[in-house]
Amino acid sequence: MKIVKIETAKVNIPLVTPFKTALRTVDSVNDIVVRITTDDGQTGFGEAPPTAVITGDTHGSILSAIEEFIAPAIIGMEIENLDGIMKKLHGSIRKNSSAKAAVDMAVYDLFAKSCRKPLYKILGGGRKEIETDLTISVNGVEEMVADSLKAVSQGFRILKIKVGKESKMDVERIRAIRQAAGPDIKLRIDANQGWSAKEAVKIIRTLEDMGIVMDLVEQPVNAHDFEGMKFVTSQVYTPILADESVFSPEDAIRIIRERTADLINIKLMKTGGIHEALKICAIAESYGMECMIGCMLESKIAVSAAAHLAAGRGIITRADLDGPSLCREDPYIGGPVFDGSRIVMNEDPGMGISRVEAFCD
Template identity: 60%
Template structure:
């Protein structure tokens, strides 16, 4: 089954409410969707999310990378040459991880369709269900409490609370949410690089003293400040999750060796797809470090690929795949079923979209 063409389009989905973090505010998803065509008629689908403040990519740069670098590198190759295709994908252009992720997941979609099996089974088939958290955007205290209660009403018992824009008020935000939702809801806090190391230790210490029982704090300081991450991890009791600090297997090794985090968040848009993500999860597992699977602002296409990957791995113990749940409507049909916090894998071949 040879690759004959790669076509590029756009997928859009307005958000129910604006998505606000310490880094950006977004009200509508506008991502690149790609289709890999083959001489058998089978088509693989993938998606790339432009996240300039994290990956440095835009829709224009993603399209350029795919059409001018990736496509010429792999066109004409047989899907059975999978490792060789992945080597060319990785080496044809530096970084551009979201562009690579879209192509990577489309290739995995094709590979699983070739063998008429759901992708998660081909990758290991550890589970067929996942439980995701739901993101609470950073706003004033009253609005975040209201959004948290609404999420609990929808049946979510794991919330990821965005903070980091206002260090002085972040403790108040989390304490108010804990008081509102009660002790049985799991709270994860994501600072999106918004604190200094000393601020992080002070804020996390205050949350611990207030008995907020936070499961973890994600990326408290700037991604490049590995020593700062290590300082925070060493001086707090709460688990620290590395996100933007880990794009590659090499960075995962550095974070683990330096004990700069207790946990690692894997996102396909950071790793360049499933092929590299597998390396990270195996490195982490070998060192006793559990992983989360996360997503950027993505539609059901790429989130479904991430769900298949997560369902195949024992060491992915936390799931943050709420992208489709933040959208006003679903722009595609097929893939895993997203019913509240429960994601259920389907029996359809590949990622689960019929084209």
């Protein structure tokens, strides 16, 4: 199987409700999709969101990186030469992690197809089914409570609560949601870098003193404030998850060795795809640090790739893969089944996605 063509297209999928965090407000998934075709007619798919506030990637930069640098570097290569392709892919251009991720997942899709196995089995086997949380956007207290109760009524047992935009109200947001949702619903709190270290300790301790149990608090401080994150981690009982602070295997080693956080959030758009994410998994496994698999504002293609990784690696014990649940439509055929909180892996080869509307004539 030799790569003969790499194509790009845009998708625009409206969201059920606006996605609001401490960093941005978004009304639709507006991503770049990739299709790689081989000389025997097989196709593999990938996706990249332009998350400029986190990765620095825009529509223009993603398209340029793929069309001008990555594609010329790997067209003509054999899919079976996976390590060689990844070396060329990552050496073709610096940074541009989202563009690399889109091409990486399309290559892995094709590699698994060449082995005639679903991707998650190529990545280690493991679980047939995983459970995801659902994100509750940061809004007024009453709206967030209503959104949380709606999610629970839909069968979600884990809620990811966005905070960090107005720190003075964050305790009340979390307290009200806990009271309304009840003690059996897991709460994951995501500040998206919105607090200072001292604010984070004060808020988390206040919630702990109120008897509010949280599964974790994600990225409470600025991504580059490693000392601040370490301070928060050492001062509270609730596990702290490093997200925007971890892009690379080197970042993961630093977080673990310096005890900056208790958990690591792996996102393919930060790592540049599955290849580098597997390195972070191996590092985490060697140190015994559990990971969560997350996503940006992505649709089913990219989230499917992340789900396959999660199903294949046991060190990934938590999943934040609610992108398809946030979308109003699904312009794809095949792949894992996203049924509310349940993600059931496909058993056909590769990621399982057989049709992408953006590439249909």
